[in-house]
Amino acid sequence: MTASRWVAALWLPAVLLVSWQVLADQGVLNAVFFPPPATLAATAVEMLREGELQRHILATLRRATEGFAVGVLAGMVAGLGMGASPFVRRSLDPLISAVWASPKLSLLPMLILLLGIGDTPRIVLIALGCFIVVSLHLVDAVRGIHPAYVELARNYGAGRAALLRRVYLPAVTPAAFTAVRLAFGRALTLAISVELVSSPEGLGNLIFMAWQGLLTERLYVAVGVAAGLGVFFHATLRWLERRLITWRADEKAR
Amino acid sequence: MRFECSQLGLEFGKGAGRVQALDGLSFDVKEGEFLAVVGPSGCGKTTLLRTLAGLLPPTTGEVRRIPAPGEESPRTLIVFQEHGLFPWMTVLDNAAFGLEMQGVAKDERYARARQLLQRFGLAGREEAYPGQLSAGMKQRVAVVRSFISRPTALLMDEPFGALDYQTRLRLQQELLDLWEQERHTVVFVTHDIEEAILLSDRVLVLSAQPARAVGLHRVDFPRPRHAALTADPEFARLRVRILDELHVTPHPAPHALR
Ligand SMILES: Nc1ncnc2c1ncn2[C@@H]1O[C@H](COP(=O)(O)OP(=O)(O)OP(=O)(O)O)[C@@H](O)[C@H]1O
């Protein structure tokens, strides 16, 4: 990133933080409800020294990653299958639409009844969220492949295997990447949401406990860390995407 | 490979949205012949090529593809007018795609592709992606890919449509030179009547949509040919006749055009 981009990305958060600090120092903001950034930083350092913050972050990341891995894999298979076969698409579409439209957290009680207490229902819920994002993106991507490319490959004698390897897979790679990026964001939010309602550890649990005890410093630290994780992973996956996908769809179908 | 088309008709869609693209087309393409096809935009030229290649089954009539004696693997390749290159492959991989599908080893197919790319003025652009090329460059890559794949019949859909006049002349010459070595059957669609006459053995003239045959002309100039031919009075006469046919109201296809 160039310097001007950093400036553009950082000036607004910086202004907000500084104003917050100043307003809290002046007593305009109630320091109990809105502890100033300097206090929050001190709390964060304290929580890091005790290893508490790391423990919660790791718990959230582990949960998010496990659900993400399962969900993305299943989503890719389902998405490609739905793109390739109208029968598969028509069979899965109603279910996927139903889950897509419902707040995922509302499915948690049912999953607990089904899978028992423990981490499994939480991870399945996260996986479900990722699955929806990835499968929906991939169906569209496969269906958006211009038939001219398939015809072109066939004209040169491409069989099923060659079509998959040289046309379908490369054609959907950009969309797949976008879907993976969005899915990871979804995995993080879902992990934290699940932890808010049911989990002995994780950032969501940290937020919930802090809220219960009105420990506002810890509350804001946890919320800030969650937001920071989101920004970090989004930027990393974006960067990776730009590095790995070298071609631009000049002749975009649709 | 030669083609025999009888009473070809093709309709897209059904009911109110029905479009008739081809209507009662009968003609032959002889073994090793260079047939040019001219006709107004939207008349059905691309559709005709796709039908010849077997990618679109005709609604009525039939296309017979007859391999020459001893021709082991008949290959009818199209140089497509649009979406002719895979945007996710480099120029080199696009050019070598036909060889890849034939199972030619990587080193060999790249070497052959590089050689022909150079001949078509694309040296140094091998690693570029189609999105980074001009329309004319893309067309040239598509032409390279088709020639390199050793077709038994080559169907070209306005391959030089996006080129400026000078480049076009140069590439027409390049095409003629290449073709004279190979002499496979060619059907060459173009808007450009001069190009049609200059390159071909016969010119098939189509009416506005739906495409019907309104003329079929032998072009008897000796080969190898050169752009200077366009100044020949016989050339000019032929050109005027075809222009005439493109402007008069189309009459039903005479059955005896073969
Ligand atoms: N897949 C399709 N579905 C419906 N109609 C089509 C389809 N492809 C072509 N047509 C119609 O068939 C007619 C002939 O189209 P075609 O592309 O063959 O014309 P063309 O002679 O190649 O035109 P141009 O010179 O502009 O390339 C047009 O009216 C077109 O709208």
Ligand SMILES: [Mg+2]
């Ligand atoms: Mg066309």
